[in-house]
Amino acid sequence: GQNIDQPTEMTATEGAIVQINCTYQTSGFNGLFWYQQHAGEAPTFLSYNVLDGLEEKGRFSSFLSRSKGYSYLLLKELQMKDSASYLCAVNRTDKLIFGTGTRLQVFP
Amino acid sequence: GAGVSQSPSNKVTEKGKDVELRCDPISGHTALYWYRQSLGQGLEFLIYFQGNSAPDKSGLPSDRFSAERTGGSVSTLTIQRTQQEDSAVYLCASSAAGTANQPQHFGDGTRLSIL
Numbered sequence: 524g525q526n527i528d529q530p531t532e533m534t535a536t537e538g539a540i541v542q543i544n545c546t547y548q549t550s551g552f553n554g555l556f557w558y559q560q561h562a563g564e565a566p567t568f569l570s571y572n573v574l575d576g577l578e579e580k581g582r583f584s585s586f587l588s589r590s591k592g593y594s595y596l597l598l599k600e601l602q603m604k605d606s607a608s609y610l611c612a613v614n615r616t617d618k619l620i621f622g623t624g625t626r627l628q629v630f631p
Numbered sequence: 632g633a634g635v636s637q638s639p640s641n642k643v644t645e646k647g648k649d650v651e652l653r654c655d656p657i658s659g660h661t662a663l664y665w666y667r668q669s670l671g672q673g674l675e676f677l678i679y680f681q682g683n684s685a686p687d688k689s690g691l692p693s694d695r696f697s698a699e700r701t702g703g704s705v706s707t708l709t710i711q712r713t714q715q716e717d718s719a720v721y722l723c724a725s726s727a728a729g730t731a732n733q734p735q736h737f738g739d740g741t742r743l744s745i746l
Contacts (some may be wrong), residue, residue: 565737
């Protein structure tokens with residue numbers, strides 16, 4: 524079976540740091556992706572982790588622990604434009620299995 | 632093209648009609664994927680193409696759904712005898728190769744509404 528869990532909604536303040544967690548249980552694992560999706564728009568690629576550890580890319584970082592089936596996306600220096608849904612997706616032999624996404628609202 | 636292109640962007644049709652949704656992937660991308668996103672739900676995998684063949688059709692919800700890809704490029708998703716539960720945004724994505732570490736690039740989707 525497969526199960527990917529993310530919080531449904533989060534709120535944060537402009538300039539703050541927010542961590543969005545994702546836990547997964549899947550048969551087969553070939554890496555984990557994070558996508559950003561603004562309302563009414565296509566998901567856009569943020570990060571990819573296949574090995575344990577932290578990948579940093581500007582204001583965004585993503586962490587993976589394969590033994591714990593756990594990942595997080597860390598957003599620093601939040602901006603209003605970061606208000607969006609953040610989708611965690613496990614890569615299973617070329618098929619992405621998505622969580623339901625975390626809707627982040629950034630307030631001034 | 633520069634990105635994944637989907638058409639139409641919106642489609643409203645009556646229950647029982649057939650619909651065709653089109654996806655034009657990024658030039659050179661061999662892998663193509665169809666997903667469905669219902670309101671408030673995550674993306675649901677439908678089908679995956681590598682070239683013109685579909686190694687994984689496991690996500691197609693019923694035999695009313697079919698897809699094809701020709702010339703290793705454009706793909707069409709066809710829904711026959713549409714039902715109201717088919718209403719959703721249908722997203723297409725492509726990647727450079729059907730390998731594990733290639734990100735998928737999404738089109739803007741087709742918003743399908745069944746009356």
